[in-house]
Amino acid sequence: MPRTSDPRPRIIIEGVRKTYRLQHTQSFKETFVAWIQRKRISTSFEALDEIDITVGEGESIALLGYNGSGKSTLLKLVSGVLRPDAGRVLTRGRVAGLIEVGAGFHPDLSGRENVYLNAAILGMSKDEIDAKFDEIVEFSEIGEFIDTEVKHYSSGMFVRLAFSVAIHTSLDILLVDEVLAVGDAPFREKCKAKIRELVAAEKTLFIVSHDLGMVSDLCSRGIVLRRGRMVFDGEIATAIETLKASKR
Template structure:
């Protein structure tokens, strides 16, 4: 494998997806002891080379097979067909907290993990301080890691992995979990690895990171390789293609990587009852209901209220308001955006909803046109203008001999 750190040849991987999960044992037995399942192709005939010393990115929407490919390269999963070969000492950062024992302390986990990654105890002794410092967990190093935040898990895991001085480093999206400082530190480490001629294979949702940081990239879709090329080419093609929203009918469109998806968008009165016609002088709450298929870190929710011409009359984002919850666990949830009043001209409007991990270029979900509503002014006809301002005519004066006011609009 001259010049290559990784060679992936015609790799396919299927998973069995079982139906009738709640099927009784009796029913299964009656069917001849076989539960019904379908083969699901997570990877289909993927071939690619990663050259020694390059930083290689994997792109693709959620579920496209990126993690499965990394796990096949790491040897955690066996492909059904095809082969994977790699060269050198490998370290993998695949899932948050994988390989950690929750009851053990940070220090104990360092020794455990380092041993798994092939470091001797004396090597760990020498590098321990540096690892703890890199992870920034000095104060908690003798606490059980079950009390750690997901960010601390990732930092500690990364610190151990990087100190094994791997020839080949595999990194799944875990970096998204750390804070900005830590991400910068990791990117610096990758650069160091690169300078030493080491190889990095990385999955990231940040197109900026991909573009500036990776030499080459591959784009996966539904388990199939779409393209391999220079990182900037692949990012251009991927973002150009992927940003075509899916038409759901009835004027509703959706686009996103899919970790979180909106399930409903509602407008509510102060008493929580739903409404379809907004009184511009009254408060209104926009409730975004969602399903997180997997946890996301620092979700940034946003809405835009658009008029019939698609002009935004109001925008709000979690980022601008510094409202970024630490983490959204998997499951259903909702968030309310309270608007004191919506003083816009009468007409038809709709809500555009967006959610993404902080700083992500591609939203997890973005929905256009799902929630339409009218603003009406209780009988007043509107004479134009953008705003509806509570207003009226009053104090008519007429028939006087002298002018009032200071604007001189007539010759004296």
């Protein structure tokens, strides 16, 4: 398993469990009828169960698994958006997440205002944002629309600006969840090139994607999840083969 010379981990995930409750009724009336008929009102779903992962500084890791395996839930736990029901998640350094594109963006604010708002949410000071602002706008290709309210943006413009803000943060850990599946091909290639720069700079990368060619190119380590449990953790090529084999 690839490791860097720095023994201090960037991410520690120990004994993590996350349970969701699925509600089967939508109203008080439905709940009452179900209770009278002695039907289940809700059921529990183990999104993650006993997950243990240690991530070293500078590692680039792909989280692999089919729909419902728990990949996005795990990223949200690392980002701090969710908290585990059991176990703990520890991170060292500044975390930037592209988990739900545009989360933290306000539709009634301009692109410029949202750059400052979202970058501040990601931990940047005003001076840091001032220094990076022109670079953020240039990378996003928003241009003359930067002072337009983002509610008038196309989905592609929204993605480009959100990605550009996150990627230009002074980050130590980058979390990416399928965001590169959105947008046109030239911009996706530019995003991949930017991520390669972060990998070369020994930033820690956690990426969720169904694009196996891309994760093979960007990541050195793969973790395969199946129904909330980790079934493989190791070299990326073997992780991809493990994933493919699980569907047969």
